Amino acid sequence: MKRKHPTSPTTKATMIEHAIKAAQKNFHIFPVHPAGTVRDGRIVDKEPMVAWGEAATTNIDQIIEWWIRQPTANIGISCKKSGLLVVDCDIYKQPWHLKGTSHEWIHNLYGPHVDGEDCLRAISERVGADWAHTRQTYRVQTGRMGVHLYYRWPGEIRASQASPVRGLLDVRTNGGRHGGYVLAAGSATAAGPYQCEADLPIQNCPTWLIELVREKLAPPRITTPLDHTGPGNYLGLIQTVRMAHEGNRNQATFWAARCMCADGASQTVCEQLLTEPARIVGLTDREIFSTIRSAYRAQTQKKEA
Secondary structure, eight states: OOOOOOOSOOOOOOHHHHHHHHHHTTOOEEEEOOTTOEETTEEOTTSBSSOHHHHOBOOHHHHHHHHHHSTTOEEEEEHHHHTEEEEEEOOOSSOOOOTTSTTHHHHHHHOSOOOHHHHHHHHHHHTTOOHHHHTOSOEEEOTTSOEEEEEEOOTTSOBOOSOSBTTTEEEESSOTTTOOEEEOTTOEETTEEOEEEEOOOOEEOOHHHHHHHBOOOOOOOOSSTTOOSSSOOOHHHHHHHHTOOTTSHHHHHHHHHHHHHHHTOOHHHHHHHHHHHHHHTTOOHHHHHHHHHHHHHHHHHHHHO
């Protein structure tokens, strides 16, 4: 479904009203930097203003205190604390080329301009689910005119935060140390506002969707974790990542990966050795692989300079 931002004027609720409404839905919320906030030359209007993993709450007094202090703050929802799975269906930024991937068949149905909702619909139909019923849940249109679909997630099941279709279909729930978070209706980023598209009851997560996003068994452990193609011993780097504190986890992983690249270890070996310790300290697979890619790119550029 292709969406447009509304052009007709509507009565605009204050951000604190949106925050209270979210809390009344039993969403555990926290303040996020306001739309267009720039820090160190980059936009941070999706970044929390507090230690959200612990701070997210439904306590109205705390919420009022936060938004009186910062009336234009965006509203973040902790999916883990709220017992939610939120499926983020993004829109295409360019024609997506899935040829040679397990999702190539999606192009056969929808052509080159595939968006996240196309993907989710195609997957649901492929497993025999009723797409119309699947969509009958609370939905929020995002600033980029994608859509968030909200479902109740069974807390006893651990979810992955890996993208079912990278770049188009993401999930936020209880994966990782604190789970994931999304912006609530009423928020706005530089791309546009987040608006409730369907204020429906949040339905239980369909079984097929649980199976799609639940945490998969980790790959078999490497029997000799220090065997690799380079000459170094990486136990110290592995321990550095394993002992990293929150706020330093990405930096520690980035530094360790650059050291391994400089030592001659392949990116594949680096991912094999650093993924487990990075998971232990709470990074998602998406964050881990992205950080390692960035580290190898930076180190390679340094070598070539």
